[in-house]
Amino acid sequence: MKQGKAVVVGGSIAGMSCAHALSAAGWEVVVLEKTMSAPTSCTTGAGLGLDKLSHKLIQPWLKQPEKLDVMTLPLTVEYDQATDVNKNISRTLARDPSFNFKVVHWSDLHRLLYESLPPEVVLLWGHFFLSLSISEDKSSVKVVAKLLQTDETVEIVADLLVAADGSLSPIRKHFLPDHKLRYSGYCAWRGVIDYSDNENSETLKAIKKAYLDLGNSCYFDLGSEGHVVFHELINRRFNWVWYLNQEEPRFEGNSLTTKVSQDMIEEMYELAEKVWIPELVKVMRETKDPFLNAIYDSEPLEQLYWNNNVVLIGDAAHPITPHSARATNMSILDAAVLGKCLEKWGPENLGSALEEYQSIRLPVAKEQVLYSRRSGRIKQRLPVSGREIFDPMTASEEESKVLQIRNTPYFNVMPSILM
Ligand SMILES: Cc1cc2nc3c(=O)[nH]c(=O)nc-3n(C[C@H](O)[C@H](O)[C@H](O)COP(=O)(O)OP(=O)(O)OC[C@H]3O[C@@H](n4cnc5c(N)ncnc54)[C@H](O)[C@@H]3O)c2cc1C
Numbered sequence: 144m145k146q147g148k149a150v151v152v153g154g155s156i157a158g159m160s161c162a163h164a165l166s167a168a169g170w171e172v173v174v175l176e177k178t179m180s181a182p183t184s185c186t187t188g189a190g191l192g193l194d195k196l197s198h199k200l201i202q203p204w205l206k207q208p209e210k211l212d213v214m215t216l217p218l219t220v221e222y223d224q225a226t227d228v229n230k231n232i233s234r235t236l237a238r239d240p241s242f243n244f245k246v247v248h249w250s251d252l253h254r255l256l257y258e259s260l261p262p263e264v265v266l267l268w269g270h271f272f273l274s275l276s277i278s279e280d281k282s283s284v285k286v287v288a289k290l291l292q293t294d295e296t297v298e299i300v301a302d303l304l305v306a307a308d309g310s311l312s313p314i315r316k317h318f319l320p321d322h323k324l325r326y327s328g329y330c331a332w333r334g335v336i337d338y339s340d341n342e343n344s345e346t347l348k349a350i351k352k353a354y355l356d357l358g359n360s361c362y363f364d365l366g367s368e369g370h371v372v373f374h375e376l377i378n379r380r381f382n383w384v385w386y387l388n389q390e391e392p393r394f395e396g397n398s399l400t401t402k403v404s405q406d407m408i409e410e411m412y413e414l415a416e417k418v419w420i421p422e423l424v425k426v427m428r429e430t431k432d433p434f435l436n437a438i439y440d441s442e443p444l445e446q447l448y449w450n451n452n453v454v455l456i457g458d459a460a461h462p463i464t465p466h467s468a469r470a471t472n473m474s475i476l477d478a479a480v481l482g483k484c485l486e487k488w489g490p491e492n493l494g495s496a497l498e499e500y501q502s503i504r505l506p507v508a509k510e511q512v513l514y515s516r517r518s519g520r521i522k523q524r525l526p527v528s529g530r531e532i533f534d535p536m537t538a539s540e541e542e543s544k545v546l547q548i549r550n551t552p553y554f555n556v557m558p559s560i561l562m
Contacts, residue, residue, distance in 0.1 A: 145489075145490050145491060146169060146170065146171055146490065147169075147170045147171070147302045147303060147485065147489075147490030147493070148170065148171040148172075148173075148300075148301040148302050148303070149161075149165050149170050149171070149172050149173070149301055149302065149303040149304070149305055150172075150173045150174075150175065150284075150286050150299050150301040150303070150304050150305070151165075151172060151173070151174045151175070151305040151307050152174075152175050152272045152286065152304065152305070152306055152307060152308045152314060153174075153175075153176065153306070153307035153308040153309060153457070153459070154174045154175070154176030154178070154257070154266060154268070154307075155176075155253065155307065155309065155457075156191075156249075156252065156253060156256070156457065156471050156474050156475065157307035157456050157457025157458065157459070157474035157475075157477065157478060158174050158176065158305075158307035158308075158457075159174075159253065159256035159257050159260070160200075160201075160204070160256065160474060160475045160477075160478035160479070161174075161305050161307055161456055161477075161478040161481065161482070162174050162260055162264045162266070163204035163256065163259070163260065163261075163478070163482075164204075164478040164479050164481060164482025164483075165305075165478075165481070165482050165485060166260075166261045166263065166264050167203075167204070167482055167486075168482045168483070168485045168486035169486065170303075170485060170490070171263070172263075172264045172265070173264075173265040173267065173299055173301070174264065174265070174266045174267065175267050175270040175272055175286070175288050175299075176266070176267065176268050176269075176270065177269070177270065177271040177272070177291065178268060178269070179268055179269045179291060179292070180268050180269070181253075181254065181257060181268065182250050182253065182254075189248070189249065189333060189334075189335050189382050189384075190246045190247070190248065190249075190335070190374065190376050190382040191246065191247055191248075191249055191252060191471045192218070192244040192245070192246050192361070192468040192471075192472075193215065193244065193245045193246075193247060193252070193471065193472065193475075194243070194244055194468065194472045194554075194555060195243055195555055196472065196475075196476060196555060196556075196557055197471070197472045197475040197476070198211070198215075198245055199557075200475055200476065200479045200561070201256070201475060204256065204259055205255060205256075205259045206258070206259040207259075210255055211245075211247075211255060214247055214248070214251040214252070214255065214377060215245035215246060215247040215377065216245065216246050216247075216358075216375060216376055216377045217243075217244075217245050217359075218242055218243075218244050218245070218246055218359065218360055218361045218374055218375075219240065219241075219242055219243060219359055219360070220238060220239065220240050220242050220356055220359060220360040220361070221237075221238070221239040221242040221360070221361050221363070221547060221548060221549075222235055222237075222238055222356065222360055222361070222362045222363065223235070223236040223237045223238075223363045223365065223543055223546040223547065224236060224362060224363065224364050224365065225364075225365050225366075225535035225536055225538070226364045226365065226366045226418070226419060226420060226535075227366065227367065227536060228366075228417070228418060228419065228420060228421075229417075232536065233420060236365070236535060236538055236540065236543035236546065237540060237543040237544050237546055237547055239547045239548075239549055241549065242360070242361060242548070242549070244361065244468065246361075246374060246375075246376055246377075246382070247376075247377075248376060248377075248380075252471075267288075269290060269291045269292050270288040270289070270290060270291070270297070271288055271289045271290075271291055272286065272287075272288050272308065272313060272314070273287045273288055273289055273296065274286075274287045274317075275287075275304055275314065275317060275453065277450050277452065277453075278300075281450055281451065281452070282302070282452075283300050283301065283302055283452065284300070284301055284302075284303070284304045284450075284452045284453060285298055285299070285300050286298070286299045286300075286301070286304060302452060302490055302493060303452050303453075303454065303485075303490075303493060304452060304453045304454070305454055305455075305456060305481070306453065306454065306455045306456070306459045306460075307456050307457050307459060307474075307478075308459050309457070309458045309459055310324065310439065310441075310458040310459070310462035311324070312455065312458070312459035314453065314455070314459065315444075315455055315459050315460075318449050318453070319444070322441060322442075322444070323441065324439040324440070324441050324462055325439060325440055325441050325442065326391040326437065326438075326439055327437075327438040327439060327440065327464055327516070327519055327520075328388055328520070328523065328525055329369060329386045329387055329388045329389060329438055329519070329523050329525075330386070330387055330389055330392060330435050330436060330437045330438060331384050331385065331386050331387075331435070331436045331437075331438055331465075332384070332385045332387060332411050332427075332433055332434075332435055333382075333383065333384040333385070333433065333434060333435075333436065334382075334383060334427070334430035334431070334432070334433035334434065335376065335380050335381065335382050335383075335430070336380065336381050336383075336426055336429060336430040336431075337378075337379065337380045338379040338380070338381070339378045339379040339380065342379060346422070346425045346426060346429055347379075349422045349425065350381075350422045350423065350425075350426055352422070353420055353422040353423070354373065354422075357373075357374070357375055357381075358375045360374065361373075361374040362374065363522070363546065364419065364423070365522060365533075365535035365546075366418045366419065366535070367418055368387060368388075368414060368417075368418045369385060369386045369387045369388055369522075369523050369524075370385075370386055370522045370523065371383060371384065371385045371386075371419060371423065372384045372386075373423065373426075381426065383423070383426060383427065383430070384465075385411075385415070385419075385427075386438065386519070386522070386523060387411075387414075388523055388525065391437065392435070392437050394437070403433070403434060403435050407435070408433060411427075411433070412424065412427060412428055415427055438464050438465070438519070439462055439464075440462050440463050440464045440512055440515070440516055441461075441462040441512075443461065443505075443508060443509035443512050443513065444460065444461070444505070444508075446501065446505070447460050447497075447500065447501045447504060447505055447508075448497040448498075448500070448501055451493050451494040451497060452493060454481065454497055454500065456474065456477035456478055456481060457470075457473070457474035457477055457478075458470055458474070460477060460504070460508060461473060461508040461509075461511070461512050462512075463511065463512045463515050463516075464512075464515045464516055464518075464519045465515070465519075466515045466518040466519040466522065466548075467511060467514060467515040467518060467548055467551040467554075468548060469511050469515060469551070473507075473508065473511065476504070476507075476558070477500075477504055479561055480500055480503050480504055480558055480560060480561065481500050483560045483561055484496040484497070484499045484500040484503075484560065487499070487560070499560070503558050503560060507552075507553045507556075510552040510553065511551060511552060511553065514551050514552055515551070518545075518546070518551075521533045521545060521546065522546065533545070
């Protein structure tokens with residue numbers, strides 16, 4: 144039987160997962176990543192929440208699956224809380240004891256995935272994707288990439304091109320030049336604070352008193368100025384994200400992270416003091432280099448593949464807001480489903496394999512993107528069609544269940560092709 148060859152553009156979580164899944168399906172895989180080398184520091188990125196399905200899907204890809212447990216912290220409870228510091232109100236709106244996420248540093252998960260790649264997978268760092276062309280008989284795809292170190296260009300011909308090139312995907316742009324990202328109406332101030340060598344910190348003691356179930360739970364605090372997500376990571380590190388409604392910021396280059404000045408950080412702290420409890424503000428103030436992400440998604444796509452030989456996965460396929468903790472989990476699921484479809488149909492029936500991949504993933508992606516958008520708007524007290532603005536100060540426990548992540552459509556549903 145002919146062995147299929149795939150070129151994957153993007154070597155982040157979707158690209159690495161895809162390399163595992165396609166290799167397991169018997170495909171030859173080449174991954175192109177523009178980053179010059181694998182990130183080494185665990186400070187790259189912040190926390191990711193792996194759900195039950197992702198945890199299960201990743202295990203067989205890993206050389207030492209037990210390492211995944213060592214580097215993740217299980218969070219079993221979701222707390223949604225209302226906070227008004229002026230009125231001295233802090234109350235639990237809803238509590239879900241079946242939260243069941245494992246949080247992990249992006250770079251820890253990334254490293255684990257690429258260090259476990261089978262030796263036959265070719266991983267090319269420092270390769271910037273430039274263009275693609277489909278052969279005249281439409282049986283193959285040619286990718287041109289630039290080696291960033293030398294400026295040389297290389298060409299790779301394959302049966303399949305997988306776009307795992309993130310939410311700004313240049314490959315998606317090739318097919319859908321008019322498809323735009325959509326600004327959510329808010330940005331996220333965020334940071335990770337490390338108390339590993341300062342376990343007796345007064346701030347740490349105070350925050351543990353204020354958030355009694357920290358270490359085991361993910362807290363969502365809703366206030367008059369957006370909402371905060373707060374939880375522990377492994378090794379006494381703590382991740383906080385504050386979503387704040389504001390105008391769309393300006394960006395330099397191809398990034399969705401804005402540069403922040405010391406003045407902007409100081410303004411953020413001053414506002415935080417007016418809306419969040421002092422223990423949390425102290426954590427924010429002691430965090431080194433907080434940064435600002437603008438939050439985007441896009442209208443769900445109508446298709447995920449073109450010409451029977453180019454397919455999108457991960458953020459390239461469905462840019463999504465973070466409120467249902469889907470981006471990474473969807474990437475892993477996309478990769479696993481794509482691998483199984485390719486295995487089922489074989490390289491000679493690529494069209495059928497991609498059609499099945501799309502039929503499984505497109506409806507799920509569409510509903511999850513729209514649900515996460517709606518969920519973010521509810522938590523940010525932005526208008527949502529068909530309902531009144533959510534008021535955390537007056538909402539009942541029943542009304543507050545709308546905030547819980549487990550209500551996301553298809554949550555924890557394993558596609559039958561993977562069973
Ligand atoms: C360094 C880094 C840190 C992150 N940290 C976090 C985090 O802490 N928390 C969180 O929730 N999410 C984080 N993310 C985002 C998270 O990985 C994704 O939202 C999700 O996992 C989906 O992943 P993805 O692989 O589809 O997209 P991405 O993670 O965005 O990966 C896209 C990849 O494509 C590569 N690429 C893009 N254009 C080209 C090109 N022209 N040529 C070659 N390569 C290209 C990029 O360099 C990148 O590695 C991080 C992403 C990165 C890259």
